[in-house]
Amino acid sequence: MTDQVANRPILPNFGNLDFLPVFEDFDEGIIITDTAGRILFYNEAQAGIDDLRPGNVIGKRVADIYRLEWHDSMIFRCLEAATPIIGRLFFYRTCKGKLANTIHSVFPLYIKGTLAGAICFVKNYNLLEKVMSGFSTLSPNTPPELANGTRYQFTDIMGVEKSLLHALTMARLAAQSSSPVMLFGETGSGKEMFAQSIHNYSPRRDNPFVGINCAAIPDTLLEGLLFGTVKGAFTGAVDKMGLFEQANGGSLFLDEINSMPIALQAKLLRVLQEKKIRRVGASEEVPVALKIISSVNIPAHRAIRDRQLRMDLFYRLAVVYIAIPPLREQPESIETLTRHFIYKNNLALGKKVGAVSEPVMQFFRTYHWPGNVRELEHLIEGAMNTIGPDTTLRISHLPPHLLLHQVRDEGPPLPVVPVNGVAAPSVEETGGPDLDAAPSAAGVRDLRERRQEQEMEMIDGALRTAGGNVSAAARMLKVSRQLIHYKMRKYGLRRLAYRGSTNNDPVG
Numbered sequence: 432m433t434d435q436v437a438n439r440p441i442l443p444n445f446g447n448l449d450f451l452p453v454f455e456d457f458d459e460g461i462i463i464t465d466t467a468g469r470i471l472f473y474n475e476a477q478a479g480i481d482d483l484r485p486g487n488v489i490g491k492r493v494a495d496i497y498r499l500e501w502h503d504s505m506i507f508r509c510l511e512a513a514t515p516i517i518g519r520l521f522f523y524r525t526c527k528g529k530l531a532n533t534i535h536s537v538f539p540l541y542i543k544g545t546l547a548g549a550i551c552f553v554k555n556y557n558l559l560e561k562v563m564s565g566f567s568t569l570s571p572n573t574p575p576e577l578a579n580g581t582r583y584q585f586t587d588i589m590g591v592e593k594s595l596l597h598a599l600t601m602a603r604l605a606a607q608s609s610s611p612v613m614l615f616g617e618t619g620s621g622k623e624m625f626a627q628s629i630h631n632y633s634p635r636r637d638n639p640f641v642g643i644n645c646a647a648i649p650d651t652l653l654e655g656l657l658f659g660t661v662k663g664a665f666t667g668a669v670d671k672m673g674l675f676e677q678a679n680g681g682s683l684f685l686d687e688i689n690s691m692p693i694a695l696q697a698k699l700l701r702v703l704q705e706k707k708i709r710r711v712g713a714s715e716e717v718p719v720a721l722k723i724i725s726s727v728n729i730p731a732h733r734a735i736r737d738r739q740l741r742m743d744l745f746y747r748l749a750v751v752y753i754a755i756p757p758l759r760e761q762p763e764s765i766e767t768l769t770r771h772f773i774y775k776n777n778l779a780l781g782k783k784v785g786a787v788s789e790p791v792m793q794f795f796r797t798y799h800w801p802g803n804v805r806e807l808e809h810l811i812e813g814a815m816n817t818i819g820p821d822t823t824l825r826i827s828h829l830p831p832h833l834l835l836h837q838v839r840d841e842g843p844p845l846p847v848v849p850v851n852g853v854a855a856p857s858v859e860e861t862g863g864p865d866l867d868a869a870p871s872a873a874g875v876r877d878l879r880e881r882r883q884e885q886e887m888e889m890i891d892g893a894l895r896t897a898g899g900n901v902s903a904a905a906r907m908l909k910v911s912r913q914l915i916h917y918k919m920r921k922y923g924l925r926r927l928a929y930r931g932s933t934n935n936d937p938v939g
Contacts, residue, residue, distance in 0.1 A: 454472065454474050455474050455475060457474060457476055458476055459476055459552055459553060459554050459555075460474060460476045460477030460478075460479075460480050460481075460533075460551075460552070460553030460554075460555075461473075461474045461476070461477060461550065461551065461552055461553070462477055462493075462506070462550070462551040462553070463540070463548060463549070463550050463551075464493060464506055464510075464548050464549050464551075465547065465548040466510055466546060466547065466548055467492070468492045468493040468494065468504070468506060468507060468510070469490065469491070469492055470488055470489055470490065470491055470492070470493065470496065471489070471490075471548065472489075473485045473488045473489055476553075477553055480531055480533065480553060480555050481496075481525045481527075481529060481531060482525070482527065482529045483496070483525060483527065483529075493506055493507070495526065496525060496526055497523050497524070497525055497526065498523070498524040498525065498526060499523055505519060505521055505535045505537050505551065506537055506549050506551050508537075508911075509537040509538070509539055509549045509551075510539065510546070510548075510549050511906070512909070512911075513539050513546055514539070515536070515537065515538045515539065516535065516536065516537045517536045518534060518535075518536055519534065519535045519536070519591075519767065521533050521534070521535045521770070522770050522773070522774065522785055522786075524785060524786075530783070530785045531555075532555075532774050532777075533553050533554060533555060534553070534554040535551060535552070535553055536551070536552045537549055537550070537551045537552075538550050577631070579630070579631070579636060579637065579638065579639055579640050579681065580639055580640045580641065581627040581630060581631055581640045582627065583623070583624040583627040583628055583631075584627070584628050584631045584632070585599060585602070585603065585628040585631075585632060587624060587628070588621060588624055588625070588628060589764070589767055589768055589771055590761055590764035590767065590768070591761075591763050591764050591767060592756060592760070592761040592762075592763055592764050594754075594756040594760065594761070595755070595756055595761060595764065598625075598753050598754065598755055598756070601751065601753050602625055602628065602629050602632075602753055603632055605629065605751040605753070606628075606629040606630070606632040606633040607632075607633065607634070609720075609721075609722050610722075610750040610751060611703070611722070611723045611724070611725065611747065611748045611749070611750050611751070612629060612722075612723075612724045612725070612750070612751045612752075612753065613688075613724075613725045613726065613727065613731070613745075613748045613749035613750075613751070613752050613753070614626065614724065614725070614726040614727075614753050614755060615726070615727050615728075615729075615730060615731060615752065615753070615754045615755065616726065616728070616754070616755030616757070616803075617728060617757045617801075617803055618728055618801075618802060618803065618805075619758075619802040619803035619804055619805030619806055620755045620756075620757055620758070620803040620804060621755055621803075621804055622686060622726040622728075622755060623642065623684070623686065625753070625755060626640075626642065626682075626684040626686075626724045626726070627640060627642075627684075629682070629722075629724060630681065630682040630684075630722075630724070633682070633722065635680065635681045635682055635721075635722060638680040638681030638682075639677060639678050639679075639680070639681040639682075640678070640681055640682050640684070641674050641677050641678035641681070641682070641683050641684070642683075642684035642685075642686060643656065643657070643674055643683075643684070643685060643686065644686040644687055645685055645686060645687050645688055645690045645691045646686075646687040646690035650692045650695070653691065653692070653695060654695055654698070654711060655671070655673070655711050656673060656674055657673050657674050657675060657695075657699075658673040658675060658698075658708050658709065658710055658711055659671050659672050659673030659675075659676055659708070659710035659711065659713075660673075660710055660711045660712060661710050661711070661712040661713045663712065671710075673708065673710065675702065675708045675719050675721070676708065676717060676719065678719075678721050679719050679720065679721055680720060680721060681721055681722070682721060682722045682723075682724055683721055683722070683723050683724070684724045684725070684726075685723065685724070685725040685726070686725075686726050687726060687727065687728050688725040688726065688727060688740065688748070689727045689728070689729065689731075689734040689739040689740045690739070693738065693741060696740070696741045696744050697741070697744075699744065700741065700743060700744050700747060702719070703723070703744075703747045703748075704747075706718060706719060706720065707719065723748065725748045725749075727740065731745055731749060731752070757800065757803050758800040758803040758804055758806075758807060759798075759799050759800045762796050762914060762917040763911055763914060765792075765795050765796055765807070766792065766795075768804060768807055768808075769787060769792070769795060769807070769811065770787075772807065772808050772811040772812070773787070773811060773815070773824065776811060776812055776815045777815075780815055780816065782815055782818065783822050784815060784818060784821075784822055784823070784824055785822050785823070786822065786823040786824070787823070787824045788823055788824065788825045788826065790825070790826045791824055791825060791826055791829070794826065794829070795807070796916075796917055797917075797920060810829070810830075810833065811824070813830060814828040814829055814830075815828075883922075886918065886922075887918075887922045887924075889908060890904070890908070890915065890918050890919065890922065890924065891924065893907045893908050894919075894924065894926070894929045895929055897929075898929055898930065899926045899927070899928075899929030899930050901915050901916060901919075901926065
């Protein structure tokens with residue numbers, strides 16, 4: 432069967448796809464494949480992105496047209512998981528050598544409940560960047576500053592891990608009300624981006640966003656900055672509006688509020704209760720109406736225990752409490768972020784880096800990232816400053832001190848000593864001994880330890896069933912192959928140990 436307009440072959444069980452001629456006129460690329468990855472439809476816009484002729488593409492497999500391993504293809508990932516992939520930044524090279532920087536959205540196609548193929552929508556990221564650059568003179572590494580004092584929106588936050596997507600969902604929902612929001616995240620995890628995005632997604636988006644890092648301001652100056660001053664309150668004092676008044680009608684972001692002096696936290700608690708502030712040295716109060724977004728860089732319960740945060744203030748500020756996962760807990764997001772930062776630095780530095788070597792990606796997946804996303808961004812920027820004419824990011828381009836730091840901190844993996852058939856969790860996973868923690872009751876087991884044991888048992892069982900075939904084990908557990916590799920390294924599981932458990936060929 433052929434399409435009568437485009438005269439192109441399509442699967443018989445797809446029926447007469449009368450809508451295909453409409454796709455020909457789309458200004459973004461469209462590819463339709465069957466479940467084997469054979470290309471059934473390929474429009475002119477996609478031909479322009481790939482610099483290929485449609486007649487030379489139709490009927491061939493994706494792996495024949497693009498220089499991609501099968502498991503790296505967005506279309507294959509969609510077919511394998513039978514779930515959509517939406518808005519994924521993607522670098523690839525065609526069989527003719529053309530490098531493309533694109534945004535992919537891929538959806539599975541069903542016929543009467545049976546998976547029949549996939550449809551892939553491709554946007555030319557280069558073209559989008561040119562369009563956006565026409566509205567801003569800022570460098571490609573810096574989003575344009577909005578009139579309300581912000582730079583970031585939710586669309587600037589990238590990642591694919593469920594924990595991050597859950598945090599984004601909570602943040603979007605919390606943005607719609609005036610209730611306070613508290614963010615918990617390590618340094619460099621994106622607390623500022625979340626705070627600005629919440630403001631820009633809220634009804635207050637046209638009003639000011641004001642932020643302050645409480646840890647960066649001396650205690651003697653912080654009160655005057657927050658509440659303002661009146662002339663004569665102290666030597667050199669002038670009539671000055673504080674941050675609460677500046678943010679009136681909008682949002683105030685108090686970053687690392689656990690660094691704020693306890694005495695000042697008591698005054699802040701009164702502001703939350705009365706919705707009024709009093710400038711330092713003033714006798715009158717000024718009403719304020721704003722959304723307060725705060726953050727802590729250690730778990731809130733620990734900050735309360737260590738007397739860095741008042742418990743009553745925590746209850747007031749953490750009406751919605753959102754935990755931002757650290758980068759080391761987002762192994763599947765690392766590749767997406769790496770490609771994104773490489774692309775932005777290609778534009779900023781005039782480079783043409785189009786690939787990352789497997790040793791580099793392996794290092795990125797196993798490194799503990801104390802500086803989180805910010806560290807990854809700066810690491811890639813530094814590497815690309817010294818990469819020269821090379822178009823592949825390699826281990827030799829990474830700073831030597833980083834590699835030495837990794838070896839010194841982590842060292843070789845410790846041997847796994849079974850306890851009742853289950854390996855004990857590592858110090859890295861348990862966070863090390865808590866010297867301040869009370870002794871646990873006999874027979875009571877740590878929740879994290881038990882969860883890790885169950886996770887390792889499931890992975891071990893899947894690998895035994897699959898005879899060490901990592902891809903098959905991933906399909907059984909309905910997770911990605913990359914995540915299984917990450918967990919195997921984490922728990923000290925070796926693929927060779929599973930050879931011969933079934934007749935499957937143990938390839939990964």
